[in-house]
Amino acid sequence: xxxxxxxxxxxxxxxxxxxxxxxxxxxxxxxxxxxxxxxxxxxxxxxxxxxxxxxxxxxxxxxxxxxxxxxxxxxxxxxxxxxxxxxxxxxxxxxxxxxxxxxxxxx
Numbered sequence: 001x002x003x004x005x006x007x008x009x010x011x012x013x014x015x016x017x018x019x020x021x022x023x024x025x026x027x028x029x030x031x032x033x034x035x036x037x038x039x040x041x042x043x044x045x046x047x048x049x050x051x052x053x054x055x056x057x058x059x060x061x062x063x064x065x066x067x068x069x070x071x072x073x074x075x076x077x078x079x080x081x082x083x084x085x086x087x088x089x090x091x092x093x094x095x096x097x098x099x100x101x102x103x104x105x106x107x
Contacts, residue, residue, distance in 0.1 A: 001090065008099060015054060026039055
């Protein structure tokens with residue numbers, strides 16, 4: 001289970017890097033005179049984030065807002081997305097509790 005917790009820590013850190021990069025790119029685009037509506041569309045281009053891109057459904061806030069069934073699906077998909085491992089078993093209640101703890105620590 002500790003591997004899953006380590007993975008969740010890394011996932012949250014990557015999400016934080018992604019959000020920071022996205023904010024920096026957004027400011028850069030706006031300073032260059034690109035209209036806000038167009039910027040919002042451009043910010044979803046994965047090519048802008050070679051090391052931190054996360055699909056919208058695998059961003060940390062999606063995990064935090066997911067019901068238990070969806071959370072299990074997202075964690076399994078996240079493990080596959082980051083590691084390529086498709087058959088990984090984990091204790092969902094423990095994962096849910098740990099995500100809550102991670103959110104408290106970082107506030």
